[in-house]
Amino acid sequence: MADKCDLCVLGLIILSSLLTGISGADDHVFISSGENVRLSCNNALSDCKSKTTWNYNRHSATVELINKGIKNKDTERHERLSLESDCSLNIKNVTEEDYGSYTCQQWINVTGKDQQQGSDARVSLHVLHVSVSPSSSSSSSSSSSSSSQTEISPGRSVTLSCQLYSYTGFSCDDRVSSEGVELLWVNQTGVDLKTDSRYQILSSSDQYRCFIITLTTTLLNEDNNREWRCQLTHRNQLKTSVRYTVKYSGEKTVLEEPHNVSNTKVYQYH
Template sequence: MSDECRVCLLGLIFLSSLLTGISGVNETHVFISSGENVRLPCNNALHDCNSTTWNYNRFRESAAVELIRLGIKKKDTERHESMSMGSDCSLNIRNISTEDYGYYTCRQYVNHTQVNDTHVYLHVLHVSSSQTEISAGLSVTLFCQLYSYPRVSCDDLIRSERIQLFWVNQAGVKLTRSDSRYQISSSSDRCIITLNTTLLNEDDNREWRCEVTQRDQVKTSVTYTVKSSARRETPVIAVISVSVAVLAVLLAAVLWLIWRKRADNKRGTDGEAVSSVKDENDDKRTYETINMDTPAAARDHEQTDDVTYTEVSSSSKKPVKSLKDHNDTVTYATIR
């Protein structure tokens, strides 16, 4: 770019700065609810963003924090990961929190010379509850607060910008102090409005909404939905009941199997034969002793000193049946 063009550009920027300063166009108010994404406009952006710098102040007494310098995002700032710059040099912030409210400045530089500023006031609306356990019969207080950069005071800001906070029901009807069920009150600086009521059974899943308006135009709102704690605990109780029932069935089944096993063992003991019966795969051996004595009648006809009495022992891995089960005839032999 030639020097003549640069001089012309600087002249136009200064003229624009004077005009916007007179008309107030260089000052913007942005309202957003906590948890949402926001875009802060840079109304004085040049043909590219390499000359754009974004600064941030939360309090009047605090020093400015540089978020973006000449189109490059600073990585040593808090929550830098949630911030980015758009193609139109706007500042984009994801998942807004109450820590992000404040005073933002979009500043332009030409040849390292500051030429113009755009001021953006970011207001964050947030709703909180006094109760963690919600159920019918309990009194609950809802707090709706507008977090704003205090130029002088929140009250002055509300008066100068004609900002209002109020509660509406789910039908969109504004709640007033004349309604006997609701107690509506505001803080001294009018940046906090509270709603107090005693919950009824039919209030489960009911919605109350806090809205903020600027010059009678709704800018943003936050909805609070009543969720009864008793309703949330019901599925847990059901799961516990089912688990206890399942455990009871399993315990009964185990006890029945133990009883059945003992009964089978008792019947096996009562019908057991004289000889011990072991499994074929059992390593222990079963021994059966058979005494074969010569009958008395045979011994009368034979010489006593020529008779030999023999004891026969047999062993087997297979179960041995009782002698009562055998139909074989035993033959006695006399050895002389």
């Protein structure tokens, strides 16, 4: 009996360590694309700025962003990065490509040799991004990859796709079951749009976007100034959201890329 109890305790220890590895080892930061984010270095030393290294990892590829306080200018995002006096990493105008695992290290010089002080401080950055497309349109679109225009009109069907870009080194099934993340499309009063029959809400996932929820609806004349919001909750706490507001003016409607203002994105139809 004692041997069986020992095995039970051992099993609980192993299970606990696995769950800690999935959801407790990293700080988890959730942000909407277009916002600025600050990643804390929890093992920071006093007067640490010249001693800090930040690395970025996604899909087993590690990139050194900052080496002992000096930015790596060979990275595409270097202009959006800055190191604070407390050694936290600032990322301006976050994009869906910024998601991944960030590691802060502290280095000191000991008898002429660099030596890491303390352990790595890891932060998992999860980015919420919403894209929109008319599922039926009748006009030309811009060839620019950064912006596009597609003529639409009331009566046309549009689809909003809300996606959480997330990478922690584990499978989607592990993340869904252990991290308690949920995406919802709600109206301006916070009511889940799944309860309204005019909206088609579908959920899906892929390898690196475990959480995708699309909203499809037909635009009505009374949709002028109507707000739809994709909100992300983590363990029943609201973490971030993206709002879309429809604006009508004139007979013709043109869909434009939104301006990134905080976590509010406004589509102007005119």
